[in-house]
Amino acid sequence: MAVLVGSLRRGSINRKFAESIGKLAADRLRFHFIEIGDLPLYNDDLWENPPESVLRLKREIAAADGVVFVTPEYNRSFSAAIKNAIDWGSRPWGQNSWEAKPAAIMGASPGVIGAAVAQNQLKSVLTVCAMVLMGQPEIYFSYKPELFDEANNVRSEDVKKFLNGWVDRFSAWIERTVETCTPRWHRSYSDHDPQKCCVLALIGTILMTALLVWAFVSNLLNLLRGFVPAVTLFSSLIYAFGALSVMVFFFVFHRAQ
Numbered sequence: 001m002a003v004l005v006g007s008l009r010r011g012s013i014n015r016k017f018a019e020s021i022g023k024l025a026a027d028r029l030r031f032h033f034i035e036i037g038d039l040p041l042y043n044d045d046l047w048e049n050p051p052e053s054v055l056r057l058k059r060e061i062a063a064a065d066g067v068v069f070v071t072p073e074y075n076r077s078f079s080a081a082i083k084n085a086i087d088w089g090s091r092p093w094g095q096n097s098w099e100a101k102p103a104a105i106m107g108a109s110p111g112v113i114g115a116a117v118a119q120n121q122l123k124s125v126l127t128v129c130a131m132v133l134m135g136q137p138e139i140y141f142s143y144k145p146e147l148f149d150e151a152n153n154v155r156s157e158d159v160k161k162f163l164n165g166w167v168d169r170f171s172a173w174i175e176r177t178v179e180t181c182t183p184r185w186h187r188s189y190s191d192h193d194p195q196k197c198c199v200l201a202l203i204g205t206i207l208m209t210a211l212l213v214w215a216f217v218s219n220l221l222n223l224l225r226g227f228v229p230a231v232t233l234f235s236s237l238i239y240a241f242g243a244l245s246v247m248v249f250f251f252v253f254h255r256a257q
């Protein structure tokens with residue numbers, strides 16, 4: 001699981017909380033914490049020469065089976081650090097890293113509402129990004145330091161039981177969702193071999209072009225012999241051009257990936 005923690009500060013309770021769950025879940029899920037503190041503020045111009053931190057984020061999301069967002073609540077919303085990471089991941093247009101990724105949201109606060117408002121707002125943004133969200137169970141965690149030890153192990157048996165229940169439900173849901181919700185083209189995107197794609201697209205383009213040229217030339221010969229009216233030749237030319245454009249589009253598209 002790719003884990004994004006929305007707080008950047010060293011003593012973050014959300015970070016500690018996420019690490020505690022990662023430890024509890026180690027026999028069922030592997031938590032990989034994604035660095036989002038070094039992402040620049042979103043700026044479309046930077047795509048001309050994308051920063052390594054942005055490319056790394058997109059690579060790590062692509063490699064994950066799912067994403068866990070752990071957000072603090074800042075002024076009744078989720079943190080700007082998370083929003084910035086979401087925006088980077090959603091672009092360039094047509095290469096939305098979040099699309100069809102299973103995801104869960106959780107959050108902690110020292111008060112009683114457990115980042116509930118922040119989580120609710122985050123839900124709507126992730127839905128727009130076409131993520132597949134787990135609805136239940138939810139975690140609105142009221143963080144008390146005495147519930148955890150120095151190494152972020154959960155001390156309280158009640159909390160342990162509650163969090164273990166969440167991990168069980170989440171891992172079972174991930175297993176179901178990863179296979180059914182990730183479209184085939186998306187899976188092949190994450191583990192495709194770009195060179196192979198290019199070669200296949202090129203072979204397809206050459207074959208199609210050869211076929212269409214052959215159709216055009218044979219129509220032309222027939223026309224010269226007086227067998228085919230000019231309108232047939234014209235329409236075959238239009239078809240040939242259309243099909244060729246589609247082939248070239250696919251070739252360029254695969255190259256871009």
Ligand SMILES: Cc1cc2nc3c(=O)[nH]c(=O)nc-3n(C[C@H](O)[C@H](O)[C@H](O)COP(=O)(O)O)c2cc1C
Nearest residue numbers: 007011012013014015072073074075076109110111
């Ligand atoms: C800018 C700012 C705004 C905050 N707004 C809220 C809020 O709306 N609701 C809330 O429950 N806590 C709020 N808090 C308190 C945070 O929940 C608390 O600082 C928490 O420890 C932040 O998470 P972290 O420890 O993971 O950084 C706010 C804190 C900051 C710094």
